[in-house]
Every structure is written in C-alpha cells, then in structure tokens.
Amino acid sequence: MYLNALGILIDEKLKNGIAESIDGSIEFAEGVLRALEMLEEAKYDAVLLDSDTMEKSQLIESIEMISTAQRKIIIMILGERSNLDLVAGSIKAGAYDYILKPVEILKVSRLLEKAVRDHKLKAEKVDKNKDTGDKLIGQTKEIVEVYKMVGKMAASRVPVLVTGEKGTGKKSVAISIHQFSDFSDKPFVSINCTAFQDEFLERKIFGYEKGAFPGAAFDQMGELEKANGGTLYLGNIESLSIDMQSKILGVLQEGEFFRIGGTQLLKTDLRIITASSENIEELIVNGKFIEELYHKLKVLEIDIPPLRDRKDDIPFIIDHYIMDCNEEFGKNVKGVSKPAIKKIMRYDWPGNVSELKNAVRSAVALCRGNSILVEDLPANVIGAKISKRRGDIQDWILADWIEGEVSVLKGNSQKDYYGNVISRVEKELIRQVLEMTSGKKVETAEILGITRNTLRTKMNNYGLE
Template identity: 35%
Template structure:
C-alpha cells in the first residue's frame, strides 16, 4: 500500500512551499498546515499516510502534536523536522513514536529517501497485519467448516488439490451452504496467503454501480467522482477475489470479467490506461449456470473459463449426519457470543433437528439454535424449544402432532420462563383450559346429549353438569 496523502505542518511558509512543490511533483496529494492546532484538525478530518511535522510551531509543538497523533491515528507515520540538532530532541521524538527525525536544512533528496523508506515500511506493516489476520481467520475457518459426511470429505479433498495452484474455481450450492467459507479455505491454503482476500456479492450491488466497484474509477469520470477509487480487482492484486452470486451479474459486465481472465488487466471507469493485475478468481452461485447459458442469460465462454474446477456443495438435507456436529458447534459459539452458560440439546431435540428439511441450510440452522438459546432458560434444550420445527416434518411441511405434543408445545410457549413465575394455582388453571375445549367438543359430537357425553368422558352425569356450570360452557341441543 504505497503512500498517497501527505501532511506538511510548518510555521515557515517557505518550507511549506518547497516541500509541497517537491512532493506534488512526485504525484503525492499534499496538504499544508501553518501550526500544530490546524494540523491536528486536519489529521482528525482526513486520512494521511505520512505527516512531516516541524518541532517548533505556534500552539501545539511538533512533539505535543505527535502525542495527539498517536492517540488519534496510531498507524500514521510521523517524521519530525527541526532546525536544532540536539540529541535531546532526537531521542524525545523517537521515544514518543516518530518514525524518523530530520535536521534542517536538508536536501530534497533526503525527503525522497524518507518517503520511499516510509512507503516500504507501510507495505511491510500492512502485509504483517494482513498475514496475522489471515492466519487468525484461517485458524477460525478450520473450526468453522464442519462436517464428516462423504459429501464434505470430497469437498475437503478438492480444496487440498486446487488450493496450491491459481486455477479458477466455481462453487455452486444453495443459499446458506457456506460458499464463502469454502472460497476463504482455498485462499488461506494457497500461495496467496498474506495477500488480500476481497469478497464481492454481485447480487447486492445495483447494476449501475457494480462496474465501478469491480474496476474503480478516475477522478471526475462522473458526477460525484471527487477522487480516484481503486476497484476490487486492484484491491485484490496479488491475492484472491471472490465473486459471489456471479449468476446475477449483467451480461455486458460478464464480457469485461472475461477480459480480466484473459488479459490479466483492468481499466478504470473514465480511464484509458490498462492496469496489470495478478488476481485469482473464485466465483460462486446458487443458480444453475448451465441452464442460464442455454437461456442466453450467462455467457458460455465465461462459464467455461470459470468452471475449470467446480465444487458442488450439497444442501444440509442431503448430509443430515453432519447436523449433530453443527448443532454442537453453534451451541458453543452462540453461548460464548451471548456470554451465557453452555447449553446442550436433548436426544429428542437432536432427532428433531436432524429430521428437519432445512430449506435455508446452515444459515437457518444457526439462526434456529440462536433463537432457542435466547428464549430457553434451561441448560438442556428439548424438542419443545424449537416450536417452529415441532409442527413440521422431515420435508419441512406440516405434520400432525400428537395431542401430548400439542399440549407440550403450548405449555412451553405459555411458560417459557418458569423461574420468574409467581406461586399460584397453575395446575388448576391448565386443567381448566384443557377441560373446557374437551367437554365442549364431546357435547358437540353428542348433539348436546349430556348422558351420552358423560358416558364417553367416563364421568358421572352430575359431575358433567357441575363442570358445565363451573366452566361456563353453553350447551346447544341439536335436533
């Protein structure tokens, strides 16, 4: 990441002018400040890569400003300039976090050397930071891609085979199957580890903005383009770009992606210069691209360039043996995130979760587990803690529950937090709510014949009459 924006803060107008002219001639964007206070305001309002600060200025001195800078922008490289070549100043500047220290007067070639030195240091710092983050992500990723089913074992084998090369990969699967996780696994196991991984969802960006997101634009190329912007391909240079939902990409833009694959260069919107890029492309879609090709909605030549190595992720319903592992992983993850005691699922709950169809795949499973963890006060999650699934069968559609199952489901919904309930006659209240519809139903079936209804219910006729009065049941005799 080379230097672009530089701030020069010096109370001498001649020094500001000389440095500004020299730096702008080299192509740097340069802002000027007359004193420390103005410089601090500019640092808070703008993004600079390097600040050249005079040690003696009105208001905040260079050293005082350096302290403020380290509080506001710890990543900003600062070079202190001074006309007093004292060891005390030099030691103090470096102790407070300055990157370098220059004594006036100096030749402009010294500034060139310092800027180049800072540029290399920034690149190295960014690469180290990125590598640390990617190694951390890689470690997390290895614990995140869950599954021992034959289908997932095949995916792991494919990742191992294709990751070391730069071959283009097309990941296909339904929404929620974890396509981006697989793309990241390919990147983190490749020679491009330590370089950028840049994801872009082609379906989430309006058509008119997608091109500039991919290829960037030059300053003034359209209304609102106040400065040059690098596109995703340039940002991913040396690394991997992940084009998610590429099946939604407009057909005219597909031709430009094909050109990047063939020529390995891009042209910014509003520009005429071809910019070389070294980028590996991993694409993903939840659509049938072969069908899209037949319908002329997707370019055939681009499909074949992308589909060099296909990876097909099967839906969760086709690898149900992985559900218990996923449930265990999500329970641990969600409880840690919510800072609640660890929870586990009963055997009945696991059976229910494994049998469900999961049209939303892994993403739906995670959300379902999270909802149950939040709503249930108990350390053991049972089938009734998943009311959205209890009323559905393995195909995700309606399935008739037993009477006991319905009562269990309703009770859990009504008394989800038993610990907070006050003492009371819950037993009688629940029985009353069950008795009323039961007696009403039997009376309807016997057309109001209480003798027959009492016989079916297995209770005395006088007991039935008493219940009818107590429960306020209206008896309608039918002919």
C-alpha cells in the first residue's frame, strides 16, 4: 500500500527516519498554518502531528482544523504527555490514535500504514456504492485468452501496450495485470492523457520543484515518483504531443528523470502500461508518434476484443451489473426477460462494455418488477432508432446515458430535467479532475476553467470534500 503523509512539527531525527522507512512518501510542515495550506493544495492519507510544543487547547483546535480541511484524513498524535484529559480530548476531537514517546521510528511508520489500511478497508465495507472499477467478465474463448495473457504478463515488469476499441476495458486489463503481479501491494497510478494540456500533463507526470513556475509554492511529487515500485498506467497515449512522447521515451531509456525545475536526478523503478484505441502504426507513418517509443512501449501487447465478437459473454456481464445496480437503486431485479435478451444479443454494442453497463443501469432504474423487459431497454437497443448515428462512439454512449436518465426522471414524474442531469455530469467531472490532480484545488480549478471559490462551493454542495 502506498502512503502519502504529512508530518507537522516533527524533529529532524524523526523526519529522516520516517522518510526512509515509510512505504510511500511524507512531506513536512514547520507549523500548523503551513500544514493547512498544504492540505488545501493536495490530498494526504494521514497526518502525523507532534504535540509536545502545544497546549491542550492548541492541540484540540489544530486537530479540528485539520479534520475540517480534509474530512477523511487519518490524524496521529505524537507526544510525551499522557494524561487522560489530553489523550481522550485528542481522540474526541478527531485524532485516530495517540502515540506515546519515546517510540521507535519504524513503529511510527508501521502504525501510520496500518491505520490508513484499516481505515480504507472499513470505508470500502461501508460505501457499497463506491466505484472500484470495471472487472474483466466472461467465459468465451476470446476473453479467456485475455485472462491467459494477463497471467503471463503479470510475471514480468516489462512495458505492456493494451489496445482495443473504446469501452472494451483497457484500464481493467491494466489493473488486473498489476493485481496479479508480485508487486501488487505497490501503487497503481493512472493518468488519462487526454485529460490534460501538455503543460499540466508534464507537471502531473514529472512533478516540480518550488518556484519552477508561477504558482509552484512548494515541491510536488509527480506520478512517476508516486508509482515507483509499482505500475504507471497511461491511457489514450495517442493524444500525447511529440514533445511529451520524447520525454517519456527518455525515462524508458535511462530509468531516471528530473522534476520540472529540479537539479536532482531521480531514479525510477516501475512498470509502464499504456493503452490506445487508435492505430499507432498509422500515427507513426503520419509523423504523429515516435516509432522508437512505440517499440519501447509494446514489448508485450494485448488486444481486447470488441463486445460484438464475444456476445456469449453478455449475459454474464449483465448479471454482474444488475447486482451492482440493485444496490444503487434499492431494487431486486433478478434478470432479463427472453424478448429483452434477444434484443440485447442482436445489438452490436459499438460502445462495447461501457455502453452495455450504461444500458443495464438505465434498465434497472426503469424496471418495475423482477425482470428487465423490452420497454426498459434504451431505444437504440430495441431498434426504435433506425437512422445511423454520427460522431464518436463516446458521443453515442453519452446520448444513451442521457436518454436513460430522462427516462428515469419521467418514470418518477420528476421535473427539472436540466438541473438533475447537469448536476450529475458536473459532480462526476469535478470528482474525476480532483482525482487526476491528487486533490490539488488550484490545479483542478484551473483545468476546469473556474475560480477556486467556485470550485470550493461546488465541492461542498456535492459532498466532494
């Protein structure tokens, strides 16, 4: 498990020892006010606060402010004092634990790691609707071949290129390769290359030093450092500029890199898995992709078959998503009627598994009984839309999703279609960008094109703090 921690008022001996022993990274703040600024700009798993120089009232206030800044953060207190009032007051204010000094440095690191791990396991059990990513599902020979390739690729650390149409589950394959590897306990870091302009993507991947550019108020680790020891996944690599391609090629060739504005050469030990839905060889011919990088990335290659080529897997996929949607909507849908499954099997699913997932979600929401009927399915699956669609497959999926949402609102006799649909889109957009920026609000607001105050208000409204 990779831990991202923040230490406050930690003495130099502890600083060095924890930084070397912790399974992850830890940054340090010399005071609570500076720590609150750092919590505003980045997301942390845990805070370690030394309380020896603080009065009880200061300590309690500090714990409360940290909890307010990041509600789900783990707060561990270090201290030489151990009276009931101080320790109980700290726990009541929101501290996870109080560690009595003197204590072994290694024990501090392990207590931090265990606290975060236990907290995350508890959160996963409580939050049943949490999206943990799509799984590889099916029993056809086509998907079984993919399973075999995943097993073979997991045994090594060489780069893998995952190809396939949009919506086939390329990221799911990458996650599976990582989970079956010997370093599955190390971080899996994912970047969607289409989500950032070059300037932000470079900062995201390589990190930067304080003062490297206007607004760089402190040192920031990049995803290359965060993924060290594990896997870095780069989705939609066809969208990378030639400049970014050359920089990634340099990392693959040398196994080292500089942060932006940095002078210290950083070593990296990780596996890179990339994905694309485009024909990279055509991009090479057209001068849009570096051939040497292509060969470096595709030491191993796995192609995900489209859903239309493994239709016998569709019933298994439907069963899986029905169970998920039953929990989401509080339904008890058992399956799909024979007429409905015939319609589903005749449809070619140009948006692949992603489109099927959206269709099942819409159908479960509309379903009035225990079985999905033909009338619960999206119109294009039924065949009501005979005109050919134009545009990108993702536009088709979006259109189907909106159609499903409108049907649900209509079925529930709700009004304000615009507000209901747009709010769901806006919430998910903000959530994903926050995830991509590791919770940094300034960068998130800049990417979204809104002010930080507007972002803070929307995060509060949507419960994204």
